[in-house]
Amino acid sequence: GAGVSQSPRYKVAKRGQDVALRCDPISGHVSLFWYQQALGQGPEFLTYFQNEAQLDKSGLPSDRFFAERPEGSVSTLKIQRTQQEDSAVYLCASSLAGGGRDEKLFFGSGTQLSVL
Amino acid sequence: GDSVTQMEGPVTLSEEAFLTINCTYTATGYPSLFWYVQYPGEGLQLLLKATKADDKGSNKGFEATYRKETTSFHLEKGSVQVSDSAVYFCARGSNSNYKLTFGKGTLLTVNP
Numbered sequence: 394g395a396g397v398s399q400s401p402r403y404k405v406a407k408r409g410q411d412v413a414l415r416c417d418p419i420s421g422h423v424s425l426f427w428y429q430q431a432l433g434q435g436p437e438f439l440t441y442f443q444n445e446a447q448l449d450k451s452g453l454p455s456d457r458f459f460a461e462r463p464e465g466s467v468s469t470l471k472i473q474r475t476q477q478e479d480s481a482v483y484l485c486a487s488s489l490a491g492g493g494r495d496e497k498l499f500f501g502s503g504t505q506l507s508v509l
Numbered sequence: 510g511d512s513v514t515q516m517e518g519p520v521t522l523s524e525e526a527f528l529t530i531n532c533t534y535t536a537t538g539y540p541s542l543f544w545y546v547q548y549p550g551e552g553l554q555l556l557l558k559a560t561k562a563d564d565k566g567s568n569k570g571f572e573a574t575y576r577k578e579t580t581s582f583h584l585e586k587g588s589v590q591v592s593d594s595a596v597y598f599c600a601r602g603s604n605s606n607y608k609l610t611f612g613k614g615t616l617l618t619v620n621p
Contacts, residue, residue: 397552424607435513435598435611436553449608484553488607495541495560496607500552 395419397501399485405507406475414470414504418487425468426498427460428484436484442468443491475508482506511535515599515612522589522619530584530615532573532599541602542566542575542582543609548595556584556597589619 398417406412418425424443428436429452439458441449444465453460457476462468472479482505486498516531534542541560545553557566562577571586582599599612 426607433613435515435600435613436609437611438608441607486553493607495558495602497555497558498553498609500545500554502550502552 397485397487397499399483399501399504401504402502403505403507405509408477408508409474411471411473412475412506414472414483414506416468416470416485416501418466418468418485419489419499420466422487422489422499423491424488424496425462426486426488427468427470428486429454430482430484430503432481439470439483472506475506477508480506480508511537511540511601511603511608511610513599513601513610513612516615518614519616519618522617524591524619524621525588526619528584528586528589528593528617530597530599530617532582532584532612533580534582534599534601536577536580538604540604542573543600543602544571544573544582544584545598545600545611546595547598547614553598589617591619591621593617594619 400415427439430436438452442462457473459471482503484503486500488496512535543558544556546556557568559566559575565574596614598614600609
C-alpha cells in the first residue's frame with residue numbers, strides 16, 4: 394500500500410486478556426519501529442527491527458510485551474495479560490534503509506488500546 | 510537521558526496569525542532535530558528537520574533553526590491557515606542511531 398497500515402484501529406480489552414496489534418510497513422522498507430503514546434504524552438520508543446531481526450527491544454516496558462517480524466515485512470506487537478497502564482496508542486513506523494540517525498520515518502495511524 | 514521540552518498547548522490562533530511553538534532539548538552530543546505533525550485521524554508526518562547547529566529546516570511555510578547555544582528548535586510560521594490545525598511534536602534523535610525522543614505535543618487550532 395501507499396503508507397504504513399495498522400490494525401485494528403481501536404481495540405478494547407478486559408484486564409488480563411492478550412492482544413495482538415498488526416503493522417504492515419511500506420513495501421520494501423527495511424526498518425520497522427514500534428512506539429507507545431500514552432494520553433497527553435509524546436511517543437516513546439519500544440522496539441526496532443531490521444528486516445526480521447529484532448535489534449533493539451530496550452523500550453519494551455515488561456516481559457508481557459513481545460514483538461515479531463518473522464518474514465521481514467508485517468510485524469505484530471503482542472501484549473499478554475493486559476493491564477490498565479497498557480492503555481495507549483501504539484504506533485508503528487518504517488523507514489527505507491537501516492535505521493540511521495537522520496532517516497525519515499513513516500508512521501501509521503496507530504492502534505488505540507483501551508484496557509478496562 | 511535524552512529529553513525534549515515542548516511548549517504546552519493548546520494554542521488557538523486566527524487565520525494569518527504568526528505562530529511560534531517553543532522546543533528545547535537536552536544538550537548531550539550533536540543530535541538531529543525534527544518537527545513532526547499529526548493531522549486529525551492520520552499518522553505522524555515529518556514536517557522538517559535539521560541535522561547540525563545553525564541549520565534551518567523548512568517546509569510548507571514552517572521554519573525552525575537549530576540553536577546549539579540555547580538548545581532550542583522553535584517552530585515558526587508567518588501566516589497560519591485553517592489547514593495547519595494539527596498536533597505538532599518536536600523530537601531529537603539519538604547521537605548514534607535511530608531512536609527518537611519526542612516532546613509531549615502541542616495542539617494547534619486555527620480559526621477562520
